[in-house]
Amino acid sequence: MPSFTIDGQEIKAEPGEKILWAALRSGIDIPHLCAIQGVEPPFGGCRLCLVEVEVGGQREMVTACSEPVREQMKVYTHTEKVERMRRVAFELIMSDHHIDCKNCAKKNDCNLIKLASSLKVPLRPKSLRSLARDLPIDDSHPLFTYDPRKCVKCGKCVFTCQSLGKSFLDFAHRGFEMMVTTFDHLPLASIVCEACLDCVKVCPTGALYMKETGGIDHG
Ligand code: SF4
Ligand code: SF4
Ligand code: FES
Structure with a gap:
């Protein structure tokens, strides 16, 4: 040991x-x-x-x-170097994040808010201009919603789905265009998924959330 x-x-x-x-x-x-x-x-x-x-x-x-x-x-x-590099990493993550906490389903349990607090940085990066994209929300599934504008590409939903022997969600595109989506960008309602909802449970942001928690922000 x-x-x-x-x-x-x-x-x-x-x-x-x-x-x-x-x-x-x-x-x-x-x-x-x-x-x-x-x-x-x-x-x-x-x-x-x-x-x-x-x-x-x-x-x-x-x-x-x-x-x-x-x-x-x-x-x-x-160390000073560790904290500086973590802050830079967090700013990069947040640079294309659609920050709208008051309308977000995860506003009371958001890992990004917790991280910003522990790293002592604002949610919205001061030194980088916002690169948030206007991606469409997939609200087609009866149980849960996917808002790609709030996805931080952590991959937790993808790896969780794969660990169950499925691959309903995956990464598409590269670089700045990279996103998590379904095969061929099909609407969630059209994929033959058993709705185990494990992807929703592991999502640390307001990207995947149960409809019952509300928080859809189409703005
Ligand atoms: S996921 Fe929601 S609550 Fe968390 S920072 Fe983004 S908008 Fe705010
Ligand atoms: S778990 Fe949530 S934030 Fe992470 S890649 Fe999946 S949808 Fe995006
Ligand atoms: S790189 Fe280690 S937790 Fe993300």
């Missing part, structure tokens, strides 16, 4: 365990958005879980959700 330190605190980890899960299990919070425990390889898309590690006198930046613990590793979660 490897032993290592996080911010000077000695931690025991399972062999091969990633820094993020060992930290959370030990009550040490590291910001994260896209990580799903047990999904291999980790997606590593949000970059919010950056930490600095030191092994054999060498320091480097790694993502805690993808870096396995190593014996004698020293992990630093709050």
Whole structure:
């Protein structure tokens, strides 16, 4: 069982365990958005879980959700460099986010609001102009709604659907155009999905939400 330190605190980890899960299990919070425990390889898309590690006198930046613990590793979660890079990562995520919390179904349980608070940054990036796209809301399904303008491309819905042996949701396009959608952009109501709703449950934003929670903002 490897032993290592996080911010000077000695931690025991399972062999091969990633820094993020060992930290959370030990009550040490590291910001994260896209990580799903047990999904291999980790997606590593949000970059919010950056930490600095030191092994054999060498320091480097790694993502805690993808870096396995190593014996004698020293992990630093709050260096000035780590906090600066996390803030940049968060600003990039929010730069194309349609921020309209008062009309959002997740306004009382939004991971982005929690992250902004823990990173001590505003939700709306000050240094970047808004790149939010005017993508159409898919309100066709009787149970849930998909608002792609609030999707942060964390992939949680995609990987959750795939882990159940399905692929009703997937990434389409690349770069700035990248989005989560159905095959051929078909309306949700037309896909033959069992509506297990696990994708809705894992979505950390107001992109996928139950109709009963309301919050459709067509503006
Ligand atoms: S997901 Fe909704 S509540 Fe969260 S920041 Fe975006 S608009 Fe606000
Ligand atoms: S719809 Fe939700 S869970 Fe899926 S990628 Fe977008 S933000 Fe993540
Ligand atoms: S949680 Fe590690 S990169 Fe997103």
